[in-house]
Amino acid sequence: MSFLVLLLVVLILRFTPWRTGFPLDLVxxxxxALSPRxxxxxxxxxxxxxxxxxLLLWLLDGLLTGFVYGLFTLLLHVLVLLLCVGRSDPLGNLFDELRQALLRNDHQAAxxxxxxxxxxxxxxxxxLRSALQGHMLWETAHGYFIPLFWYLLLGPLGALGYRLLQRGQGFSWPAADWSARLCHALEWLPVRMLGLSFALVGRFEQALSVIRDYLGNWDQAASQVVTRIGRxxxxQPETAGTAALDQARQLLLRALLIWVVMWALISLV
Structure with missing residues (x-):
């Protein structure tokens, strides 16, 4: 069922107004709401x-299992994954204004x-182009790939758990430090798996060399790992127009395709 959930979420993000996930950012x-209390x-x-x-999700998922041939479970999983995807639409319109400035060669405005x-x-x-590439790579990694990884591994609990921790570290409250530590732990493996995907669809030897440097490195921030492997x-980023952003977008789309195909093959076994 997880592959069907993934397919439905991709279609919703691609062909509906919900390009940034569920309209209400409940996470x-x-x-x-919790942090000041x-x-x-x-x-x-x-x-x-x-x-x-x-806990509520676990109970609800258990209650709905097998009900109406699993239809409600399917809808619940789709809803949770839509709640867990990033809100910035990095592969869509996030960079639209910047693209217009770059196409005009207006580097000051960009x-x-x-x-x-x-x-x-x-x-x-x-x-600027290198920094924008890095920003697109990381926004897509933590917005799509990491929640997807934990959904495929642990179901909706994994995806929601990561997103709660990722949001929780952004507020000044007692749980921020623990949230950041656990979030870092949950990002360690998927960013390296994503890096391997980059190697398969990009410059293999150069990317693999960087991956080796980070295999035993626990302390490096996930954003830096993704950015360095992606670059x-x-x-070297192109210097003309929006080519640097277009290159990063194509790399990310090819990596996403690899993940979808691999999970489809696993689901068939």
């Missing part, structure tokens, strides 16, 4: 409160937009 809303709680207690929706929208500060057009798989 962020839960974290935002837990300011004086013990970190483990605050973390337990953050992850408490997992730099200002990159700083305003993404917090990226660069010195020259080459740095190695892409090579």
């Amino acid at each position: 962020t809303g839960w974290s935002k 837990c300011q004086h709680w013990h970190p483990l207690l605050a973390l337990t409160a953050l992850l408490s929706p997992l 730099s200002l937009l990159a700083e305003r929208d993404f917090g990226l500060t660069t010195e020259n057009p080459q740095e 190695a798989a892409l090579g």
Whole structure:
């Protein structure tokens, strides 16, 4: 059933207005509402409160199992995965304004937009294109690939657990440190699997060389791992127009296709 869920979510994201997932960002809303109420709680207690929706999901998933031939379970899994995908649409319209500036060769406007929208500060057009590539790679990794990885491995509990931790680390409250640590642990394996996918669809030897450097490295931030491997798989970013962004987008789409095909084959076994 997981492959059917994946297929339905991809179709919804691609062909409906829900390109950024479920219209209501319930995961962020839960974290935002909880954080001020837990300011004086013990970190483990605050973390337990953050992850408490997992218990409700587990109970609901168990109750719906086998009901109406699994249709309600299918709908529940699709809904949870839509709640867990990223909200920025990095493969869609996130970079539209920047693309327009780059197509006009207006590097000053592009730099200002990159700083305003993404917090990226660069010195020259080459740095700007490289930074934008890295931002697209990481936004797509934590927005799509990592939740997908944990859904395929642990079901909806895995995807929702990661997204709760990822959102929980963004607030100043007792659970932030524990959320960041656990989030880092959950990102370690999928970002390296994604890096291997980049190697298969990009510059294999260059990407594999970077992957080897990170295989035994626990402390490196997942965003830096994805960015470095992705850049190695892409090579030097193009200097004309939006070519650098287009290269990164194509790399990510090919990597996503590999994941879908591999899971389809596993589902058939």
